[in-house]
Amino acid sequence: MKLSKSKIDRAGVGLAKENYRDADEWIEYEYILDEYRKAHLQPLTETTLELQQWLTGYESDYYVAQRLKRKPQITRKLGRLSVRLTQLQDIGGCRIIVEKNADVDRLLNFIEQRVAEQSSLSIDKITDYRDRGRDVTGYRSLHILLSRGGYKLELQVRSRIQHYWSESIERTSVVYGHYLKESEGDPAVIGYFQRLSDAFFELESGREPSAKERLEIDELKIQSEAIIAASEKGRVLSSHVNEGIIKTLVEKETRNPNPINNWIIIFDWSTGAFVSWDIVGRSPEEAMDAYVRNENLYPVDKDFEVVLIGSSKIATVRRTHSHYFGIETYDNVLENIEESIIGFSKRMDIDVGARQILLKLHTKHFWGDKGVATSTLKNHFCQNVLTFDSSLEVLLQKGLVYQNGPNGPVSLNIKMRNEVEQYV
Structure with missing residues (x-):
């Protein structure tokens, strides 16, 4: 079905403002938006593959991945800004993470040279938010607006520290329940991230934040943590990278060898846990069918987030979309600024799945000699813990639980009662 611009824009307005005659018209608008999103996937994938091919000759470390913008983000943006659906330039997006801010400039020059050598891809606009930060939030990144086959695509290029900040505020926004990058929420929380971004910029520029600046950021952090802790989901903010998740995804990936x-x-x-992850087809139709189906099954108003990400390696997605996997603290940041300034990035030493196992054992009073069969714990009490095996291994290594034999009964370690109580 050929979609005209007017029909696409009318669907965007109807969904953003919830303005439709009846259920049939709402279904039609949803279909049009999904089809319009789907049309971006092929040119986006071609662009990502081309970027990857170019970057094989690039001499610094980088990570690259693509994503189609989620439906709630699209409708919220249309409702917030005076813009039509066909005017949105970031429905198809690609992200490249490099080591340092200076590498962003080098990569921009590199990409400009390569684009000039061919005709299928063009650069329409370059917007640099790095020096001053965008609006009051402090967001920093280089945005390159590309065109391919009549579709606009957005390429974001960030340093590791800029990306770390962006992933931290993304995770905090969901936990807090306010879109901080859109200036929603308590000014203290927004101010914390703005000042943190400024401090990171100073570090990348070779300048140390002053003692006064550090103290002010630390005070904002304390205020912000209290605000976040008061929210219902405050504990999700703490993050731990579960290597078991990465291992499982890599195993799936090896069974599906593709460029992307x-x-x-x-x-x-x-x-704070994964519900599911799976590889879907390379074709836009198959990928979008799975995307839309899961968006309907797992709605955003129930705190679910469904995302379609494309990458040559799942380990790259861990870097480019780290707020799902747990945000690691970067050593090169901590070497230059006290850990207290990092605030929300502080790592927990067990993952969400491990905490869920502990909580279940604790509420069922499985201590010491009173254990539960591993199979019962996994398949009955913890059937929704996708990382059960790796999470249980973490608990065993820390001595928080006992297991009588490889598949024997599991119970909490009485000698570690105080530690267990702190986790649950």
Whole structure:
């Protein structure tokens, strides 16, 4: 079905403003938006593959991945800004993470040279938010607006520290329940991230934040943590990278060797845990069918987030979309600025799945000699813990639980009661 611009824009307005005659018209608008999103996937994938091919000759470390903008983000943006659906320039997006801010400039020059050598891809506009930060939030990144086959695509290029900040505020926004990058929420929380971004910029520029600046950021952090802790989901903010998740995804990836795999990742922000992850087809039709189906099954108003991400390696997605996997603290940041200034990035030493196992054992009073069969714990009490095996291994290594034999009964370690109580 050929979609005209007017029909696409009318669907965008109807969904953003919830303005439709009846259920049939709403279904039609949803279909049009999904078809319009789908049309971006092929040119986006071609662009990502081309970028990857170019970057094989690039002499610094980088990570690259693509994503189609989620439906709630699209409708919210249309409702917030005076813009039509066909005017949105970031429905198809690609992200490249490099080591340092200076590498962003080098990569921009490199990409400009390569684009000039061919005709299928063009650069329409370059917007640099790095020096001053965008608006009051402090967001920093280089945005390159590309065109391919009549579709606008957005390429974001960031340093590791800029990306770390962006992923931190993304995770905090979901936990807090306010879109901080859109200036929603308490000014203290927004101010914390703005000042943190400024401090990171100073570090990347070779300048140390002053003692006064550090103290002010630390005070904002304390205020912000209290505000976040008061929210219902405050504990989800603490993050731990579960290597078991990465291992499972890599195993799936090796069974599907492709230049780019499309992944559907479903995350439950109410628990801070994955619901599902799977490789879907390379074709736009197959990928979008899975995307839309899962968006309907796991709605955003129930705290689910469904995302379609494309990458040549799942380990790259861990870097480019780290707020799903747990945000690591970068050593090169901590070497230059006290850990207290990092605030929300502080790592927990067990993952969400491990905490869920502990909580279940604790509420069922499985201590010491009173254990529960591993199979019962996994398949009955913890059937929704996708990382059960790796999470249980973490608990065993820390001595928080006992297991009588490889598949024997599991119970909490009485000698570690105080530690267990702190986790649950």
